[in-house]
Amino acid sequence: MPEDFDVKLDNKYHLPDPAFIQNSSIMDYEKVYQESLSDPEGFWEKIAEDLHWYRRWDKVLEWEHPYARWFVNGKTNITYNCLDRHVFGGRRNKVALIWKGEGDDDERIFTYRHLYHAVNRFANGLRKLGVLKGDRVCIYMPMVPEQIIAMLGCARIGAVHTVVFGGFGSAALNARIVGAEAKIVVTADYAVRRGKSIPLKHLIEEAIINAPSVEHVIVLRRKQDQPIEIHSEMEIDYDELMASVDRKCEIEVMDAEDPLFILYTSGTTGAPKGIVHTCGGYMVGTYYTTKHVFDVKENDVYWCTADPGWITGHSYVVYGPLMQGTTVVIAECTPDYPDPGSWWSIMEEYGVNILYTAPTAIRMFMKMGELWPDRYDLSYLRVLGSVGEPLNPEAFEWFYKTIGKEKCPIVDTWWQTETGMHMLTTMVGQPMRPGFTGKSIPGVVVDVVDKDGESVPPGTGGFLVVKKPWPAMMRTVVNNDPIYRKYWSTIKDYYTAGDLAVKGDDGYIMVIGRSDDLIIVSGHNIGTAEVESALVSHKAVAEAAVIGKPDPMKGNIIKAFVTLRVGHQPTDRLRNELIYHVRITLGPIAMPSEIEFVDSLPKTRSGKIMRRVLKAQEMGLDPGDTSTLDE
Incomplete structure (x- = not known):
């Protein structure tokens, strides 16, 4: 079983400058966390009171498993909190957005x-x-x-x-x-x-x-x-x-439970899932986490390198930072064009204080070496963040030493499209443990459990779950509420994230990777079902199975195993044609890096393809229990 593995844990820590604790918005993490456990509704109510509401809520939370209503009957509009309260509250001429394109003169600034x-x-x-x-x-x-x-x-x-x-x-x-x-x-x-x-x-x-x-x-x-x-x-x-x-x-004027947006995340079975987030709870959750996880200050210049096409861009490019009244940098450029100094040049030019990026980018910069960032003045940096996939210890060390000069805390964050906001991190000022995301943020209860929902001992792998509702949680899946309910019924009555994790003796959690059929490639979630469907739509393909194959740069690459229809033969030309077919159908982010033509795929007697067997074979591992295989 996935939870039956032990992990050798490194006990290395980095201690932040004590000034970070003295100046952070949450000075005593343990005290605040315990307060959030003893009175969770009072905890979230106090945060919500920082924001503008046209009508105050009657009740903070109505919870009828698995459905939540947050700030019941409260009336608000998230754009009032992103814009109006700054324009009419003293920040009207403060810079809100700095846009940088690839050209030297490509710059636009919005107050x-x-x-x-x-x-x-x-x-x-x-x-x-x-x-x-x-x-x-x-x-x-x-x-x-x-x-x-x-x-x-x-x-x-x-x-x-x-x-x-x-x-x-x-x-x-x-x-x-x-x-x-x-x-x-x-x-x-x-x-x-x-x-x-x-x-x-x-x-x-x-x-x-x-x-x-x-x-x-x-x-x-x-x-x-x-x-x-x-x-x-x-x-x-x-x-x-x-x-x-x-x-x-x-x-x-919006009700707190009115839908704010739908964001599609690649589904593991069939069509992509349309995750629904609502106005009030999402607003409170992203406001709170932006303020406290990044420890945002009034004069900060903040750059999250994500695209708003993903949840990170929604929560931590657009809504969260603008609710803080922060100056936000956005850039239409790649980190290595026209040379590997493009990002560092932007950071020097605008004096970026907070950088939030993906491990894929960090590993790419590691490969290019220290000479490029060392050419630029990055002394304004105060906080570094990581998002999208686990930050491996080697990348953590490089980020901490080369970019942060051993002075900047690293907030490695775990969360999902479905959660809407950060769930795990190491809060600014707390000891940092390379390879470990950290602990539950105050107001959130995350744990590592076995298949029966029981907490596993430190050092033992298990499933990552969230035990209590939180404000920014998704409310349903468009036209497929049974999938939403499955999140809350797979393991006990907890929210099951689909990730494997391990907890240390100190309570810090290391997220290991996905336990389902989702592949994280360069921080992008790619559903195996979408890629397989694209491959099977080609006239030459009978069946296809897709796995994530570990890659030192991208985290994972996509490898496809393909069986062909009668009359078609495996050739390099066909392999390239299939890769191009996926590119045209789904886009370049979903392109397989490798395609292997096979005579058959491992299946259960009911016909389900066993991708874990393919992945185990690919990585030279024991495939585990294969008693349900058809052959």
């Missing part, structure tokens, strides 16, 4: 006042197109300010946004548009990557062919000197729409 007016205009533009509270809007854009403006504009009027990462292909995009029943799609003519323009609009045109819910497509035409053609029957120019409406917008 909170500028961002407020832009969001109001976009919200009015949506209303002009007939968008009402509860309507769904799909956003498929590059990392430009308009992507964030579109998200906030939707939230302003109560439209439910679903952001799709710009690296997905037309089939994956169509599945998400159809699943969300999007009324409006927002896109751009192109994205920029490594000096090249990557067209986006044609993918939208393909994706909406069989998407009857779509009424209009809003197109940001970035190339003003040679603008692409707009088809007036359905398409609308972004700038023209913005110019046609007022910069004052009446805000929609």
